[in-house]
Amino acid sequence: MNGKNDLLEKIISLSKRKGFVYQSSEIYGGLNGCYDYGPLGSEMLRNIKDEWWRFMTYRDDVEGVDASILMSPEVWVASGHVENFTDPMIDCKNCKSRFRVDYLVDQIAVKKKTKILEALLSSVEDEGIKKAIDANLKKIAEKPDEVNDFITELFDSGEAAKLIAALNCPVCGTPGSFTPARKFNLMFKTFLGSVEETGSAIFLRPETAQGIFVNFGNVQGASRQKIPFGIAQIGKAFRNEINTRYFLFRTREFEQMEMQYFVKPSDDKKYYDYWKEERMNWFTKLGMKSENLRYHDHPANKLAHYAKEATDIEYKFPFGWGEIEGIHNRTDFDLGRHEQYSKKGLKYFDEETKEKYLPYIIETSAGASRSFLAFLVDAYDEEDLGGDTRTVLHLHPRLAPVKAAILPLVNKDGMPEFAKKIEDELRPKFKIFYDDKAAIGRRYRRMDEIGTPYAITVDTQTLEDNTVTVRERDSMEQIRVDASKLTGYLTEKLS
RNA sequence: GCGGGCAUAACUCAGUUGGUAGAGUGUCAGCUUCCCAAGCUGAAUGUCGCGGGUUCGAAUCCCGUUGCCCGCUCCA
Numbered sequence A: 001m002n003g004k005n006d007l008l009e010k011i012i013s014l015s016k017r018k019g020f021v022y023q024s025s026e027i028y029g030g031l032n033g034c035y036d037y038g039p040l041g042s043e044m045l046r047n048i049k050d051e052w053w054r055f056m057t058y059r060d061d062v063e064g065v066d067a068s069i070l071m072s073p074e075v076w077v078a079s080g081h082v083e084n085f086t087d088p089m090i091d092c093k094n095c096k097s098r099f100r101v102d103y104l105v106d107q108i109a110v111k112k113k114t115k116i117l118e119a120l121l122s123s124v125e126d127e128g129i130k131k132a133i134d135a136n137l138k139k140i141a142e143k144p145d146e147v148n149d150f151i152t153e154l155f156d157s158g159e160a161a162k163l164i165a166a167l168n169c170p171v172c173g174t175p176g177s178f179t180p181a182r183k184f185n186l187m188f189k190t191f192l193g194s195v196e197e198t199g200s201a202i203f204l205r206p207e208t209a210q211g212i213f214v215n216f217g218n219v220q221g222a223s224r225q226k227i228p229f230g231i232a233q234i235g236k237a238f239r240n241e242i243n244t245r246y247f248l249f250r251t252r253e254f255e256q257m258e259m260q261y262f263v264k265p266s267d268d269k270k271y272y273d274y275w276k277e278e279r280m281n282w283f284t285k286l287g288m289k290s291e292n293l294r295y296h297d298h299p300a301n302k303l304a305h306y307a308k309e310a311t312d313i314e315y316k317f318p319f320g321w322g323e324i325e326g327i328h329n330r331t332d333f334d335l336g337r338h339e340q341y342s343k344k345g346l347k348y349f350d351e352e353t354k355e356k357y358l359p360y361i362i363e364t365s366a367g368a369s370r371s372f373l374a375f376l377v378d379a380y381d382e383e384d385l386g387g388d389t390r391t392v393l394h395l396h397p398r399l400a401p402v403k404a405a406i407l408p409l410v411n412k413d414g415m416p417e418f419a420k421k422i423e424d425e426l427r428p429k430f431k432i433f434y435d436d437k438a439a440i441g442r443r444y445r446r447m448d449e450i451g452t453p454y455a456i457t458v459d460t461q462t463l464e465d466n467t468v469t470v471r472e473r474d475s476m477e478q479i480r481v482d483a484s485k486l487t488g489y490l491t492e493k494l495s
Numbered sequence B: 001g002c003g004g005g006c007a008u009a010a011c012u013c014a015g016u017u018g019g020u021a022g023a024g025u026g027u028c029a030g031c032u033u034c035c036c037a038a039g040c041u042g043a044a045u046g047u048c049g050c051g052g053g054u055u056c057g058a059a060u061c062c063c064g065u066u067g068c069c070c071g072c073u074c075c076a
Helices: A002-018 A039-057 A073-078 A101-107 A110-123 A127-138 A144-154 A160-165 A209-213 A216-223 A265-285 A333-342 A368-379 A415-426 A440-449 A460-465 A483-493
Strands: A021-023 A035-037 A062-064 A086-091 A098-100 A182-185 A189-191 A201-203 A229-238 A253-263 A293-297 A309-317 A320-331 A348-350 A355-357 A360-367 A380-384 A389-393 A404-408 A432-434 A454-458 A467-472 A478-482
Touching (some): A002 A380, A039 A062, A039 A229, A039 A253, A039 A265, A101 A144, A253 A265, A253 A368, A265 A309, A293 A320, A309 A368, A320 A368, A368 A380, A389 A440, A415 A454
Parallel strands (some): A404 A454
Antiparallel strands (some): A293 A309, A454 A467
């Protein structure tokens, strides 16, 4: 673990030194879990997003949208986030363990639960709660989930103290050692308009998906798409995570690359499997090593409130396997809820079968920032060149922030002038870097370190026959190319 | 959120028992250099994370705070 940790440290250091990623607000001491993309990082992030956008939307069955980050507060009631995005947490004062209340309640044996509820029944004065406890005691065997939910709710009631006193910590066994339950709402709240009134509170979106769902009808109508079809979006989302960790991996502000694919309910499995495979292919086609990627299927009892089937694409980070994309079968939950809350019909009429139904949704939700980190980690390499170490980013050329370097072999004899002419020609078409400082070897290494795939060098022969050398980053091999054919050469290599 | 560690130049770090800071790398200006870092000369850069306290005097001791790393926890 120590050696692996060194790798993350090296990447953080390189990111800062070369201008990929900086700590946010660094000169003010930083802001927890927030990062800024520098000149190279912003270019690379943009490349990742462009690749995703082309892959996902340059096809006849997917349309794009760019929805507002701020949405009607009712959206988040309908989506279930207001209800479910809040995790009541409880701490053991003795052993410092922390639990989600619902998870803790789930752990308590039926016998113990019965005992607790019976004790409460005799001490509670509120008649309404008394009745509810009584009702729950009667179904404790048949409907344990409902009873669990009920007990979880009690933690938020006036009877919470009695309940907490009756519990033992499952870790250290200490009775009555818990703090009161505290709620952590994971949605960022802000205010619409300049006056901070309760009525004007709105949320920063915790996921981009809802911006797609609420536009389902609009997009379907305007684009004249027929099911199955998808809507894609790239955008920022915000979650007030309890902890941020691991550099770019868990941050409170992050960017999602999401596509929601609307299908006939009976076709859900087919398209779930299709997108599961397609999305894995996207990462490997862009050079990510397949041995560092895997699927993690969610067991049925761990699924989110909206999902029927779910898998994560995980990457093997230096700190362990971590999710970089989720593929979910969201069923008709979202459209159903929006139909219910907005009272607008969202059903689709299938001309062929003459059926009217709410489509199922297959969601692919990738983290742009997490993908960025994964691509960076995957590309990082320190090659031993016999006493000499070469640090190189083996980034896929399409993701590399700089596509080509233009280097006069020596800074005289007309080479800079020739090189400048090449620069003038290539600069409008590719992100390039001109460098006439220091020895050629050092310049090559500088380019390796930021992952520049091609280095074009002007030498004496160039001045005689108009050819330059093109050095390939990974192999370090060089070929001669006619200077007039460089645009075509690079275009081909980068397509 | 709990516990532990760390915080000095762009990066990696050194700074002895408290006396206002150094190295290497990198960067910049030259020289050299016809193909893969560490050749020569010169230069710039830090209120030692931030705030307070102790002291004649704090990078060094104490308190608080912010950030990062590690282990738990969490990750709808």
